[in-house]
Amino acid sequence: MAAPVLSPSRRLRRTPFSDGVEAAGVRAYTVYNHMLLPTMFRSVQEDYRHLKEAVQIWDVACERQVELRGPDAGRLMQMLTPRDLRRMTPGQCYYVPIVDETGGMLNDPVAVKLAEDRWWISIADSDLLYWVRATAIGWRLDVLVDEPDVSPLAVQGPKADDLMAQVFGDSVSDIRFFRFGVFDFQGRDMVIARSGYSKQGGFEIYVEGSDIGMPLWNALMEAGRALDVHAGCPNLIERIEAGLLSYGNDMTDDNTPHECGLGRFCNTHTAIGCIGRDALLRVAKEGPVQQLRAIEIDGPPVPGCDRWWPLTANGKPVGRVSSAAWSPDFDTNVAIGMVRMTHWDPDTEIEVAAPDGLRKAIVRESFWL
């Protein structure tokens, strides 16, 4: 039987770049923040090879923004995360775990500090707007919280600097990692950060105003012809190799940041005001009892991982795999999984219950990049 198609509806929002994505021959989508996110153009393996060798334009408009504006914007931002934001300056981007009152993760966005009283939170797949706005109201903060008409467009791949320079000028290469600058495109200001959901290098352009979306898409496509530019998207294989986590896949609100290996983005002791701080103090001190790990799975290419695959040792449960794919470059199955501390040491041999049967697997010291 053919793979089920995705039924179109207004509820699954199109993006300012959807016309370009369709013209480029998108073959598969996922849904992310009630919006269409392409997942494949040629094939996942062809897209992967091309991403590592050339440059791609990604419609990641589904990374919606939650904008905080007003005198209490900074206070509210600190209430959301155990990362200490006191030294963050306008022009910086921070990866910030967002936690609830129990320390469970609600989202793992990038916070963009535009000014002392203005922030964008570039969110993963959950309606963080609801959490932030209800918090602002409940605590009577003087801050406006909404979703602006801002849609990120990513330029990723080793030739990203070359392409961006042609459209925005050479100074775009001066942007440092997780910093942003403001650049002109056809008379419009664009926030451009050196960031993105791959380890191949590149930028994210925060496109303000849907009307300028396709002109920018077309300008990048045109300028990149000699660089073999293609439409692309976050690549399953590459992101697992690189250990880039996916909220909803690799972690949920059941997990603390420490379980997700994000302890380095938590300053639980000094993040005064964070709603989940009390709950996290103990886990920050003692460490978690399970943690995400890179896992190598034996055998031929695994099928798609559409549910948690149990991890066992001698038949006893020790965790679960949440993302997995065959890696052509490393000639093995690469995976991300939550593993109990009894079995999380490097080179521990465990088993994974894949859909086609039990396979051998090994816990790795680090990801593949």
Added chain:
Amino acid sequence: MAAPVLSPSRRLRRTPFSDGVEAAGVRAYTVYNHMLLPTMFRSVQEDYRHLKEAVQIWDVACERQVELRGPDAGRLMQMLTPRDLRRMTPGQCYYVPIVDETGGMLNDPVAVKLAEDRWWISIADSDLLYWVRATAIGWRLDVLVDEPDVSPLAVQGPKADDLMAQVFGDSVSDIRFFRFGVFDFQGRDMVIARSGYSKQGGFEIYVEGSDIGMPLWNALMEAGRALDVHAGCPNLIERIEAGLLSYGNDMTDDNTPHECGLGRFCNTHTAIGCIGRDALLRVAKEGPVQQLRAIEIDGPPVPGCDRWWPLTANGKPVGRVSSAAWSPDFDTNVAIGMVRMTHWDPDTEIEVAAPDGLRKAIVRESFWL
């Protein structure tokens, strides 16, 4: 080019009934509350015909529950909605618009009052859990808020009573509309309400515990053979004919309940404590300037409505269509659209910018059922 497929991933959650849905030959999905929701089995028209003549089992596990439990559960529930809940008793279900501090709709769920201190909110497509939990924390309420392992399974169609009686006994027919009772299935308690997202009659079973999902699915399928039972799903054509709204399609957080024609579910004056009450008092008194209407669209069957189609009169914008389909029974295109008050009177002639060009359309007095 073939319609884009939906990429499977753990993030798009399977349901306790997914194995049954797949065995029944699901052909299309949508994503709803980060979960798979079937949209088509044979064809939308065949499913529609069968729904109106027989009985269907629907996997609507994506109607996730937000559970409120504790001494402040009732107070919190009233904070969420402008519907006055004071006379609601355990055993009742209420359709409740949920609004933010500006009166904008955040969700349009069914609230199930299990006990004075325990509620389920059976939600439409947005992470209402985030709003409710942050509200509980911000206002320091004594209430537990979480998502329990409860997955609704709907039995819809004219033969729904016959089928349900075979599995749960004749007394299931005594359940009145939007009331519920507790029934036994294999030693497990099941909350069963007379409700559902069609106008063909039927029930929703709140299945508590994923492990009992497939046994119940199979028991219903087995018991319904002589009734021509089939796997089904909310049907686009039938729900438009019936005027059943879809959050994210027909309304967003830009719209008040009154704009959505839900004024009869608002008692803004007496719903003391509702967060959006102040903002809604004026619109409750003066009425909205635009409102959802049934709209009949001329011409051959319309294509799928995956974005707002502008409504115009003499070239001037007067609204937009958000849902549309060809209705075999009414031999016309049925649609739902937001229309400005200057053009919302019955029989007003307007135009709709469908993808294949401008078509004539007529505002109707009421929906088709």
